Amino acid sequence: RLYVEQSLRQGEGVSLTREQAHYLFGVMRLGVGDEVLLFDGRSGEFRAEVGEAGKRGGTLLCAEQTRPLQTPPDLWLMFAPIKKARTDFIVEKAAEMGAARICPVQTEFTNSERIRRDRLQAHAVEAAEQCGGTFVPEVAELARLDRVLADWPEERRLMFCDETLVGAGEALAGAPGPWAILIGPEGGFSEAERVRLRAMPQAVAVSLGPRILRADTAAVAAMTLWQSHLGD
Numbered sequence: 481r482l483y484v485e486q487s488l489r490q491g492e493g494v495s496l497t498r499e500q501a502h503y504l505f506g507v508m509r510l511g512v513g514d515e516v517l518l519f520d521g522r523s524g525e526f527r528a529e530v531g532e533a534g535k536r537g538g539t540l541l542c543a544e545q546t547r548p549l550q551t552p553p554d555l556w557l558m559f560a561p562i563k564k565a566r567t568d569f570i571v572e573k574a575a576e577m578g579a580a581r582i583c584p585v586q587t588e589f590t591n592s593e594r595i596r597r598d599r600l601q602a603h604a605v606e607a608a609e610q611c612g613g614t615f616v617p618e619v620a621e622l623a624r625l626d627r628v629l630a631d632w633p634e635e636r637r638l639m640f641c642d643e644t645l646v647g648a649g650e651a652l653a654g655a656p657g658p659w660a661i662l663i664g665p666e667g668g669f670s671e672a673e674r675v676r677l678r679a680m681p682q683a684v685a686v687s688l689g690p691r692i693l694r695a696d697t698a699a700v701a702a703m704t705l706w707q708s709h710l711g712d
């Protein structure tokens with residue numbers, strides 16, 4: 481299964497990049513006439529056949545559609561970037577578990593001030609290729625949490641994962657529609673951020689249990705909890 485940027489249409493040729501050609505012909509050992517499944521994140525999945533196979537490129541011929549586009553629920557995963565490998569893990573799992581958009585945010589106690597958006601986007605693509613998804617979530621640029629909250633859309637509810645809550649927190653009841661999950665950095669949220677988040681009418685403060693989870697574990701637990709209550 482391969483993600484391609486070009487929009488897919490039955491009967492049209494698809495040019496491969498050098499990396500894709502290396503993967504298909506060098507690593508997977510495919511040759512002319514062999515089949516590949518393609519998706520572009522917008523039109524669903526298509527069967528394709530290898531037309532030309534070279535070391536630096538190649539062409540696939542796009543045949544019939546095998547599956548329609550399956551768009552995930554309108555869920556954003558917002559998280560404060562942590563160490564590189566753990567941030568990669570969060571992006572990969574968010575894409576596998578059906579986030580529609582992945583938004584790194586800089587909080588008061590976030591250590592990293594920079595992310596490699598292109599690298600994280602590539603992880604989201606790989607995760608979609610691997611898990612059979614036909615949609616690839618967009619990884620947004622790193623944005624400051626206070627600015628994001630200042631422009632927060634009225635209709636988007638926010639599952640604020642707060643490790644300082646005693647008890648279960650608020651219930652994640654029924655309301656479908658746009659949602660976001662927010663996970664803090666290793667140092668947690670500042671008191672000012674917590675006060676601001678709790679005052680937002682769209683926010684639901686949620687506990688993920690009595691133990692303090694690492695941010696990457698918390699992201700997976702929060703997405704699982706959200707999916708079990710509100711996912712489809």
Ligand code: SAM
Nearest residue numbers: 641642643663664667668687688689692693698
């Ligand atoms: N400040 C904390 C500390 O050192 O005591 C740790 C923060 S935790 C590593 C990172 C983030 O994961 C938190 O900000 C929160 O969003 C989420 N998290 C971890 N455990 C949680 C829990 N039991 N309930 C809700 N959220 C949790």
